[in-house]
Amino acid sequence: MASTVTRRSSRQLSGEDIVVETAWLYYHDGMNQNEIATHLQVSRATVVNYLQEARERGFIHIRLAPEAFTGHRLATELCSRFALKAAYVLPEGVERSEDQAQRVTRGAAGWLPGLLEPGDRLGVAWGKTIYDLAEQLEQTTIPALTVMQLVGSMATPYGFSADVCSSEVARKFSATCINLHVPAVLSTAEIAQTLRQEATIAHQLSAIRTCNKTLFAVGSCKHDSHVVSSGVATDAELDDYVARGAAGVLCGRFIDAWGKPIHGPLDERMMGIELEELTGKDMGLLVSVGVERVVAAVAALRGGYATHLVTNLSSAQAILELSEPA
Missing domain, CATH: 3.40.50.1360 (Rossmann fold)
Incomplete structure (x- = not known):
């Protein structure tokens, strides 16, 4: 799925911002990890770490319908x-x-x-x-x-x-x-x-x-x-x-x-x-x-x-x- 977010370098984001940005791209815009890595100009491993941090910090809540x-x-x-x-x-x-x-x-x-x-x-x-x-x-x-x-x-x-x-x-x-x-x-x-x-x-x-x-x-x-x-x-x-x-x-x-x-x-x-x-x-x-x-x-x-x-x-x-x- 194509992202509607304007491409920005990871150097323009820092700390909590890039974690939230990564989570948004993955869970909201439907981009895969490789696409996000290219979009943010970081490695795929870094994207995985950002997503894990987002979950650990409570930014992401995943629920299946009852x-x-x-x-x-x-x-x-x-x-x-x-x-x-x-x-x-x-x-x-x-x-x-x-x-x-x-x-x-x-x-x-x-x-x-x-x-x-x-x-x-x-x-x-x-x-x-x-x-x-x-x-x-x-x-x-x-x-x-x-x-x-x-x-x-x-x-x-x-x-x-x-x-x-x-x-x-x-x-x-x-x-x-x-x-x-x-x-x-x-x-x-x-x-x-x-x-x-x-x-x-x-x-x-x-x-x-x-x-x-x-x-x-x-x-x-x-x-x-x-x-x-x-x-x-x-x-x-x-x-x-x-x-x-x-x-x-x-x-x-x-x-x-x-x-x-x-x-x-x-x-x-x-x-x-x-x-x-x-x-x-x-x-x-x-x-x-x-x-x-x-x-x-x-x-x-x-x-x-x-x-x-x-x-x-x-x-x-x-x-x-x-x-x-x-």
């Missing part, structure tokens, strides 16, 4: 199987498993702003998936948006807590943030009950129940899962819930294979939204990737906590296979 992912055959099957409003299925690529997770959270970060409207009240769960998603959100202003922390905070091996997840999402959307200033789980049910009656905490707990949209991931019931590493449950407590049919963990609470809450002693010590309050929302965005979370993802989908799902190809196939009607 329909490229929500129109996938597996996305349609997922919507039909679980009565979802939409599913977003990303291709596998050639990445390692940890990079696959980054691909899915990046896809979710690109999709989420389009699912939100002015005045929404977005409840945000926690975990590495949600933290990575928040980090990858682009700065966008959604008027009158309120972001709320759905579960109290605990230290994690990743160096962040639940309040960081909700605060970062709020910052990226220029939104009001309501954090829950308590631990996720207390040492006794009596202490938890006392804190729930404190005016400030009672107000925060009341506020999170008003969310009309939620953003969450689900954890497995394995001993290396987030629910144990964060200190929400001990190994013995996890074993007890698994013995009673636990298949996944959602907002620190256990669900069975059909998504029904498994109530136990831990619930009396938990500080956060209850599972019964997570259904019937305008949007429940579940972000899930990895074979180790398929059982938990199916449980959450069966339980009606999600209206929207972001996952990758292999996870989508595994979810459909596990939930195949008998």
Whole structure:
């Protein structure tokens, strides 16, 4: 494609100007790298470096239309199987498993702003998936948006807590943030009950129940899962819930294979939204990737906590296979 930009020597441009000029010629005017090199009188390698710098400095934002992912055959099957409003299925690529997770959270970060409207009240769960998603959100202003922390905070091996997840999402959307200033789980049910009656905490707990949209991931019931590493449950407590049919963990609470809450002693010590309050929302965005979370993802989908799902190809196939009607 011919460029409409008047040819100028690279000596007439410097610093940020030539990086922006290169990006414009490549992404807007459709020139290839060799054409740009000739146009700017630089080497092709220099053009490649300029384009890389443009991406790293945030000058370039490349998005594929959501329909490229929500129109996938597996996305349609997922919507039909679980009565979802939409599913977003990303291709596998050639990445390692940890990079696959980054691909899915990046896809979710690109999709989420389009699912939100002015005045929404977005409840945000926690975990590495949600933290990575928040980090990858682009700065966008959604008027009158309120972001709320759905579960109290605990230290994690990743160096962040639940309040960081909700605060970062709020910052990226220029939104009001309501954090829950308590631990996720207390040492006794009596202490938890006392804190729930404190005016400030009672107000925060009341506020999170008003969310009309939620953003969450689900954890497995394995001993290396987030629910144990964060200190929400001990190994013995996890074993007890698994013995009673636990298949996944959602907002620190256990669900069975059909998504029904498994109530136990831990619930009396938990500080956060209850599972019964997570259904019937305008949007429940579940972000899930990895074979180790398929059982938990199916449980959450069966339980009606999600209206929207972001996952990758292999996870989508595994979810459909596990939930195949008998």
